[in-house]
């Protein structure tokens with residue numbers, strides 16, 4: 001994600017903080033500081049029990065809330081990892097955290113449990129902090145006790161708010177998983193997405209008339225998220241029905257691992273290619289990209305061999321689905337992948353090839369069944 005910097009890595013998951021979070025931190029510190037002040041006033045606390053400046057307590061509370069959100073996200077991510085999913089990173093934003101799950105655990109049951117793991121963790125954390133608040137009954141510092149009360153309440157709120165069935169929020173994901181058995185994944189996502197958009201409009205109105213800026217931003221993210229995921233799932237269902245064989249460019253050219261980058265540059269120019277498969281002894285060993293050639297200063301390109309800059313690729317066969325091919329290109333940030341059969345290069349496939357295939361498949365489906373080709377007989381089987 002752009003505009004974010006890494007603060008740590010946990011179990012191989014990079015934890016990033018977005019700059020927007022740094023913008024909201026002083027604002028939260030101020031808001032929480034005010035809460036400490038007014039709580040002390042309301043409870044008529046004598047000054048000797050107020051240790052430390054309220055703003056410092058506010059800042060401490062804001063950081064503790066940030067850690068609570070991180071624990072919520074880690075709960076999602078660790079569950080995904082344990083059930084065979086893949087997580088590319090966790091980013092903390094102004095409005096909360098986002099775990100980027102690049103591969104979901106299989107099946108709606110695991111998806112529902114993965115979504116539930118976050119809010120349940122927040123509710124448990126909330127319970128823990130409220131428990132500490134009760135135990136601190138006789139404490140001399142009013143602020144310390146109030147901090148646990150406030151942090152506990154915030155976590156309970158966080159847990160409950162995320163359970164609202166506003167897709168793509170956690171509760172909405174649980175709803176989608178529950179609907180998947182009956183409707184199939186595409187219809188379930190579209191239904192959950194429509195409900196999510198309804199919630200987004202409601203949040204937007206509440207935010208507008210209540211003057212709650214954060215709620216307005218959440219409304220925006222929920223709306224856009226519902227739209228984007230509905231489209232993605234639709235695309236996934238279409239691309240899962242298309243094989244690489246139908247989209248690839250057969251009998252493609254390639255370069256040898258021993259060629260120089262200068263030769264590659266000439267080939268790319270004459271053949272108008274942004275990437276070329278690399279062969280070593282007849283076998284595909286990787287891909288060389290335009291970006292890799294450009295990174296090398298022009299005077300050095302004559303001495304550098306392709307094998308030194310080739311990027312390793314995973315096996316794509318003619319029977320791989322177009323969705324899997326697109327996923328691997330996205331994950332490896334490659335514009336093109338070689339297609340291999342029995343150890344031999346049989347073609348290449350690019351993102352453009354796949355998008356063109358998608359558009360043609362949509363056209364074909366619309367000729368047969370109307371807009372999206374999802375007539376009653378064409379339900380997706382739950383995955």
Ligand SMILES: [Zn+2]
Nearest residue numbers: 118119162170
């Ligand atoms: Zn969550």
